[in-house]
Amino acid sequence: MSDRPESLPERIDANSETIDxxxxxxxxxxxxxxxxxxxxxxxxxxxxGDLSPEQVEELGLGLMRLEQAMTSxxxxxxxxxxxxxxxLGPLGRLLGE
Structure with a gap:
């Protein structure tokens, strides 16, 4: 008997067409x-309050660009x-809801 949760696949699908x-x-x-x-x-x-207004602006722009790149x-x-x-099985979803 295996201790592997039923929600996980038995093996990784390494189909050459979908591996990329x-x-x-x-x-x-x-x-x-x-x-x-x-x-x-x-x-x-x-x-x-650890950041100056300029740092907050720079950080916001960087995070927005990263999110746009991810979407693209x-x-x-x-x-x-x-x-x-x-x-992740019993641990739940990796990224939350």
């Missing part, structure tokens, strides 16, 4: 996780935000 998309999906998932963490940290620093790449590979939100 699946690899890119994994990379974008990691980038999205880091982007969300950076955004939360930025908001904490803004709330604490998702469209290019026909991925939705839900596609990037990996199910």
């Amino acid at each position: 998309r699946e690899l890119f999906k994994l990379v974008l998932t990691i980038v999205e996780l880091v982007r969300q963490l950076m955004e939360r940290q930025a908001l904490r620093r803004i709330d604490q 790449l998702q469209e290019r590979f026909d991925l939705t935000p839900e596609d990037l939100n990996i199910d």
